[in-house]
Amino acid sequence: MPKSAKISDQEVKVDRRRDDRRAKTQADGTEFKPPRRKQQRRRQIDPTTCERDYNGDEILFMQALDAYKRSSGRMFPTCSEILEVVRGLGYVKLSEEEQELIASIAAVESDLAAATDGLDDDEAELEAAYGESSL
Incomplete structure (x- = not known):
C-alpha cells in the first residue's frame, strides 16, 4: 500500500467463509459441535384419540375424514367439508x-x-x- 493513501480510503475485506467463525472449543481443547436437531416426523396416531376405544362407526368416520384430508391436501377441513364427508358415508338428516x-x-x-x-x-x-x- 502506498504511504500516501489514507486509512479511510483503504478497502477492508472480510472473509466470512472461514470455518472457524462458528467453531467453539471445549475446556479440553476439542471442538464443540452442538447436537443435531431431530426432524419432527408427522405422527400417524392422534394423541387425543388413543385414550379410549371407539366403536365401528366412529372409526369409519375418522378413516373417511383422514382420507378426505389426504386427497384434498387440507389438514383442517371446514365444517361444510366435514358435512360432505358425513353425507358421503350415507348419513342424512x-x-x-x-x-x-x-x-x-x-x-x-x-x-x-x-x-x-x-x-x-x-x-x-x-x-x-x-x-x-x-x-
Whole structure:
C-alpha cells in the first residue's frame, strides 16, 4: 500500500467463509459441535384419540375424514367439508315425522325384547326337562 493513501480510503475485506467463525472449543481443547436437531416426523396416531376405544362407526368416520384430508391436501377441513364427508358415508338428516316414526319403532322393539326375554328362559327350562327342543 502506498504511504500516501489514507486509512479511510483503504478497502477492508472480510472473509466470512472461514470455518472457524462458528467453531467453539471445549475446556479440553476439542471442538464443540452442538447436537443435531431431530426432524419432527408427522405422527400417524392422534394423541387425543388413543385414550379410549371407539366403536365401528366412529372409526369409519375418522378413516373417511383422514382420507378426505389426504386427497384434498387440507389438514383442517371446514365444517361444510366435514358435512360432505358425513353425507358421503350415507348419513342424512331426517324430518320430524321420520324421527317420530323411528322413535315409535324403537319403543315397540324394546317392548318386544322385554316380552320375549321371559320366553327364552322358559325354552331353556323345557329343554332341560325334556331333552330336546319341541319347538
